[in-house]
Amino acid sequence: MAYKYKEVANKLRDQIKAGKYVPGELLPDQNNLAKSFNTTRITVHKAIQLLVVEGMVYSKRGSGTFVRKDYASDEESTNYGSVSPIDKPLGATHTNQGKKVTSKVLELSARMPSASEANKLIIQPTDPVYVIRRVRYVNKEIFAYENTIMPTKITTITKEVLHGSVYAHLQEEGLNIEGSHRVISAEKATQIDLDTGIANELGEPIMVINQLSYLDDGQPFEISETHFPYEKSHITADITL
Template sequence: MAYKYKEVADSLRKAIKTGKYEPGEHLPDQNQIAKNFNTTRITVHKALQLLMVEGMIYSKRGAGTFVRKDYIADDHSKFGKVSPIDKPFGATKTNAGKSVTSKVLELSARIPTEDEADKLLIKPTEPVYVIRRVRYVNGVVFAYENTIMPTAITTLTEDILKKSIYGHMQKEGMTIEGTHRIVSADKATQIDVETGIAEELGEPVLVINQLSYLEDGQPFEISESRFPYKTSQLTADITL
């Protein structure tokens, strides 16, 4: 027999997937859900936690629980599902205690492509930043980043890009919640060689493509980061 919290989670999951609750919509409060399912608030809380881990909903203190704005019912979405290990910390926080610097290659703005507007949940006429920079840790090449970000999110300058975009956003009161991330391998391109990510064409390169979002589920960044294979590794702590 299934646990009660799983039954509640299954029912809410189905309601979200079938469109009863749409992206960005407020869910009934926990007491009402408990009444609807003839169960306890503790059971409802556990069910909601399960859906949060799956990336379907988020909770905002004092406001309640909402369906994520970036939730897509298709389980085969390009950027996959959200999980606790998908928190984006950025190069500066990841390398705390070390010297993290940046060489800005481009900071410009343009109209987004159809695909970019779709992923960022913005109108086709809303401009986006195009950001290209090389990150260094203790003077050694760490990564080459190519980022697309809506200009409406925040105002960026070259000075900010030389430091930390995430740090700047947090100072402005924004909370970065997580990211959908794909990790893969690729062969080095001419840009990889020019930026110092690789020594020669065809060399292996570690690639991370991600779509990052704020606490309300609003996507704010599409990025591709490329790393030298000799000095890069991924670490994940998984608790079962």
């Protein structure tokens, strides 16, 4: 199924690549873009969110959407618009097939989102979100600590779901995961890492992945921060040139 927001995102992407909008330039407001593409403002908003996830543009509250200053054209490199294997939110269960993946649920609660969370998830400030914290184990050995924010309107999450695979649950509900934007960093362990068994000492190195994931209709469904023990942390990526 071809979604309108993807068509708009493709056209905007092509315009930026062609130099119609240069790095650092402010894009037309969403109402004007909606008129030029003969669509709705909501569709344009989802298209821009996709380009934000891809790293081509960024939005500044009260100012609008800008082309990233560090954006480089095709001649200079990059492959905007594609989601590489490293950017796919596959989850612990998928990436450890054939192994026993279990979870210890530390928290499952609901609250109103912060302004930043509402903006990233494209929801209203009055739309509640789940707060999910759990420790994942692979073959009884600690694998990761996850802290996830997810809109409650996406699906119903229970502790039973959290003891299994959230992504599998979404797929069972007929929700198709499109991709994610990930920021991977090395950080120093804090008290939460000691409490969850990710690290043995304060300041010990750990790997952290911050992730914004979205469905195939452009709706972001998850903000997550995952901590991994440094001894078992590695990233594998398939690069196609």
